[in-house]
Amino acid sequence: MKDDFYERVTPEDLKYDDRGLIPAIVQDYETKRVLTLAYMNAESLRRTLEIGQTVFWSRSRKEFWHKGETSGNYQYVKAIIADCDRDALTVLVTKDGPACHHGTDSCFSYPLFGDMPEEFRKIDQETEKKNNE
């Protein structure tokens, strides 16, 4: 740990919303692509830290969601960075495969304005090639 430069925070410093949740932006540690916006409660963060893989709280299914449990595409946590208000997290991960259950590298694959950045487009074209093999 290089503790010199940054002010570090602990799980106790975090602010959860009125449902007990904190948004967790999952970002690819290697490509820096945003993969998914998920949510954690205090217990799912505890489990994430314990096993070193992402464990979210599924708002729709109202249950813990250990990413990869059904797909095999686990996410390995490299770093968790809180924001200035302590009410949002960026979770940097490496991963075994696509982050999205639709088979795409990232859940963020639907342009509304402008074009997909070229680096990410290349990943998507490679992923599609693999899926078609």
Added chain:
Amino acid sequence: MKDDFYERVTPEDLKYDDRGLIPAIVQDYETKRVLTLAYMNAESLRRTLEIGQTVFWSRSRKEFWHKGETSGNYQYVKAIIADCDRDALTVLVTKDGPACHHGTDSCFSYPLFGDMPEEFRKIDQETEKKNNE
């Protein structure tokens, strides 16, 4: 526009929560760093698309928040990418200066687990040098 590869969405396709909001992950187009998690309603998205700069909805102040209006650090929108559920956005921007009102490049500057990725650490060290000049 390279419309060939991706399924594009329109503002009408988006799903807002019970407060009429959608989370907007602001990401630096150049460094790919996650800068801020903010929120938009339909009108702030409309204004964002109209002026090409980020306009959020401030949940605490309950008003539109044209990023940069007070600090001068405007964010210029290069692309907006929706997720598979159409209930979250990644907004890719270039920017005039620090994204955080604390003067840091990103609001996500407080490690909870692991270390800040080296690329981002370099940016923060340069920003601090500038701030101290």
